[in-house]
Amino acid sequence: MADLTVTESPIPGLSIIELPLQGDNRGWFKENWQREKMIKLGLPDFGPVQNNISFNEAAGVTRGLHAEPWDKYVALATGRIFGAWVDLREGDSFGTVYTHELGPDTAIFVPRGVANGYQTLEPNTAYSYLVNEHWSEGARSDYTFLNLADETAAIDWPIPLEQCELSEADKGHPRLAEVRPMRPKRTVIIGGNGQLGRALAAALPDAVATDRSVLDLASPSSLAAFDWRDYDVVINAAAHTAVDAAETPQGRRDAWVTNVTGPAALAEIARRHRLTVVHISSDYVFDGSEELHAEEEPLSPLGVYGQTKAAGDLIIAGVPKHYIVRTSWVIGDGNNFVRTMIKLADQGIEPTVVDDQLGRLTFTDDLARGITHLLRVRPAYGVYNLTSDGEPKSWASLAKIIFAARGKSADAVTPVSTETYGKGKDLAPRPANSVLDLTKIKSTGFVPSDQNTALGRYLDDPQ
Known part of the structure; x- marks a missing residue:
């Protein structure tokens, strides 16, 4: 069984967590979030207060890119995704792009102000995420968005976006040149x-x-x-x-x-x-x-x-x-x-x-x-x-x-x-x-x- 590891991405604060899967003839088990172990490996003690799950029936469902005013810990229960992240915070790293394929054995820590998006690669993908603020309708006014098809970010989506399921709201997000960067706290x-x-x-x-x-x-x-x-x-x-x-x-x-x-x-x-x-x-x-x-x-x-x-x-x-x-x-x-x-x-x-x-x-x-x-x-x-x-x-x-x-x-x-x-x-x-x-x-x-x-x-x- 592989060890639990935490590595840094090119986006400051965005971390990749490799999660050991313990499997047998019945399936597998994992510690999806283990505060003590992960903090020792460098993850922040971000204090999650809400756990959300997004279930996607088909391959090709594409969501994002949303930069939220809180930290997020992303993992999968089933299926696979192609994940994409773009730094939309004020500062030198604004516009930095990182992509990574995730299955149940990988998680991502996404800091506040980094836009998060993904595309499902398998049917019946259950996408789970912990956040450290309670969601409310009023909080959406503090989001920052980026268009999935932005030419500057140039994300190489495995399935062309024109063949994917997208929401009308996601289709209307601004290009990078029009994005209002998220200010630091x-x-x-x-x-x-x-x-x-x-x-x-x-x-x-x-x-x-x-x-x-x-x-x-x-x-x-x-x-x-x-x-x-x-x-x-x-x-x-x-x-x-x-x-x-x-x-x-x-x-x-x-x-x-x-x-x-x-x-x-x-x-x-x-x-x-x-x-x-x-x-x-x-x-x-x-x-x-x-x-x-x-x-x-x-x-x-x-x-x-x-x-x-x-x-x-x-x-x-x-x-x-x-x-x-x-x-x-x-x-x-x-x-x-x-x-x-x-x-x-x-x-x-x-x-x-x-x-x-x-x-x-x-x-x-x-x-x-x-x-x-x-x-x-x-x-x-x-x-x-x-x-x-x-x-x-x-x-x-x-x-x-x-x-x-x-x-x-x-x-x-x-x-x-x-x-x-x-x-x-x-x-x-x-x-x-x-x-x-x-x-x-x-x-x-x-x-x-x-x-x-x-x-x-x-x-x-x-x-």
Whole structure:
């Protein structure tokens, strides 16, 4: 008996699967779809949800060419076909043609956007296919079609088309020059109006950046109402980040709704639609007792904000395809510590700033660059720390650098302890050490910016 094998065709992602048939005097048996074995051999874990069978009584029945907005796994129960596939996706492979004769011992994995057609070579051919979306009448508007007789594709059908059974619809499909290529699935950004959201929109110009009027984590119904069919990546750059307000009764409710209930709804959507989720986490999931926080350190949040972020992380970790990006001290286009210090320096105000909390700044353009790197390289799914690099600093030492850069004396900044600074204030507990270990993200080939260099660039142009 032959081995199960998977080989690639000239069309990217179109795979040929040789299926062992176990036969005796009664007939044969085969494992038509065996997820574990086939994934190990390189097929994607495409998550089929519907199985369809097309029965063809006569030889010469010809169907297609249809490019559908989902993946398809094609196999035969009986008979033989001449199969033809044409890449109708945007990109360099558009128009690439591949043909292959299939019997019960061969299957084909057809990725989204590749047109599929076939001609029966024997009577009573049962053509079976798995798809990873439920079919609906409305889905036909997302199909792309190609004429079976297209001169550019020049498919060498074994039986001339004029001798075959074709539907009127298939006869009327456009030629290749008139085909509207199928666009790739897109990335959607939740929290597109925030500091990170704006940086991500700049780094990913083809992504759809949404605000709360479209996707609001505090309103899971908005997630349910969104049409996710055209997307394969969602970046959650939204969160309830009012750390001190989260300690109040209403703030606690708001933080749990946005940071936990919303991600829980998003996780279920991601599982259903096979989305890759990029979820932004925080140094606040730790108590700061370690000098360097690695990804595998047990969670130990001190306050409500950190507790909700930790809970959100655990929920997203249950999504099959996820990147939890843990960061700290974010600086970008919006209200932040650096802008506040610039304003105070320019106004001649001499602030007191805590000097016993250590960490590294993370500039949103660097954070966005790291996220796009993960989506491009696709290392193992999981948690990745991502901040700027370099020697950790306290908030007070950073404030002194900023004051000096604005032409003020660094001595205008008075360092104080967290305890002293917090007297008489309703402040949430904060980790004393927020330094994240960057070894894992660096091992993927990403090089974070040096904190001092990035701060210097930001001070030259604070956006």
